[in-house]
Amino acid sequence: MAKEVPSELTALQQPEQILGLVDNDGVRGLLGLLAMGQGLLKIPDVPAWVVAAAREMFKGISPLKKKSENYHLGYLLGLIQDETPQILKHEKRLARALAPDQLMALMPRVVNELGAGAPEFLEGWAEGIRSKGDFSPSNRCKVYAVMLVKWREVAKKRNVSEVQLWLEQHFPSNQVGSRERIAKLLQKIRFPLSDRGGRPRAKPRKA
Numbered sequence: 001m002a003k004e005v006p007s008e009l010t011a012l013q014q015p016e017q018i019l020g021l022v023d024n025d026g027v028r029g030l031l032g033l034l035a036m037g038q039g040l041l042k043i044p045d046v047p048a049w050v051v052a053a054a055r056e057m058f059k060g061i062s063p064l065k066k067k068s069e070n071y072h073l074g075y076l077l078g079l080i081q082d083e084t085p086q087i088l089k090h091e092k093r094l095a096r097a098l099a100p101d102q103l104m105a106l107m108p109r110v111v112n113e114l115g116a117g118a119p120e121f122l123e124g125w126a127e128g129i130r131s132k133g134d135f136s137p138s139n140r141c142k143v144y145a146v147m148l149v150k151w152r153e154v155a156k157k158r159n160v161s162e163v164q165l166w167l168e169q170h171f172p173s174n175q176v177g178s179r180e181r182i183a184k185l186l187q188k189i190r191f192p193l194s195d196r197g198g199r200p201r202a203k204p205r206k207a
Contacts, residue, residue, distance in 0.1 A: 022094050033148050050151045052189035053144045060141025070117035071124035077103060078128020139175050143185060146170050158195035160186060 022028040032043050037054025058072050067075075081100055096102070111118040137145075146167070147154050157163045160183045167176045176182065186193070 022091055029149075033151070047151075047155065047192075049189045049191045050148065053147050053151070056185075056188055057141050057144035057148065060138040060144060067124065068117070068120050070114055070120040074121035074124030074126075075128040075131075076124075078125040079131060081125075081129055139171075139177070140185065142171070143167060143176070144189075154191075159193050162195075163191075 022031060033046065033050060033054050034057075036043055036046065036051050037058065061075075080098060081103060110121065114121050154163065154166065157166060160179055163186060164176060164179055164182045167182065
C-alpha cells in the first residue's frame with residue numbers, strides 16, 4: 001500500500017512529494033518538468049533538451065528575464081498567492097496545499113534553506129504578488145510550454161520543418177513564426193535534429 005502524502009506543505013520532506021498530491025497525469029508531468037527546469041528535482045529518462053525548454057519557458061515570462069532560479073521560484077509562488085491557476089482548478093488536494101496560509105507557513109523554511117539566495121527569492125515573491133492581472137507570457141513562452149506538455153511527440157520530429165508543422169497544429173501560424181525562428185528556438189535548447197535537411201541554411205559568405 002502506497003504511503004499517504006502529507007497534505008500540508010510544511011510536512012513535505014522532499015520537493016517531489018508535492019507531485020503526489022496531483023491526480024491528473026498530465027498536470028503531474030508538467031509540474032514535474034517545470035520543477036526540473038528550476039533544479040528542484042530530477043526525473044529519470046527525461047532528455048536534457050526538455051529540461052532546457054523548461055528553463056527557457058520561464059525566461060519567456062517578461063519579469064523573469066535575466067533573473068535567477070531563486071527569483072523565478074519566488075515569482076511563481078507570489079503569482080499564485082490567493083489565486084489558484086486555471087490548470088489546478090480540478091486538483092483539490094494540491095489547491096489546498098497551495099492555499100495562502102500554507103504558503104505563508106512555508107516561507108521561513110524556504111528562506112532558511114535558500115541561505116544567500118533568499119533575498120532574490122523574496123524579491124521575486126513580492127514581484128509575483130504585484131504582477132497579478134499583468135501576467136502575459138510571450139509567444140516564445142507559450143511555444144516552449146506546449147513542447148513541454150507534448151515533449152514525447154516533439155521528440156519524434158526529425159527536423160525544423162517537422163517541428164514547425166507540428167506547432168502550427170497548436171497555434172496560428174503568425175504566432176509560430178518563420179522556420180528560422182523555430183530553428184533558433186530549437187538551437188537554444190539543443191534539440192537533437194536527426195535530419196540535417198531540416199537545419200537552417202548557412203548564410204552565404206560575402207565575397
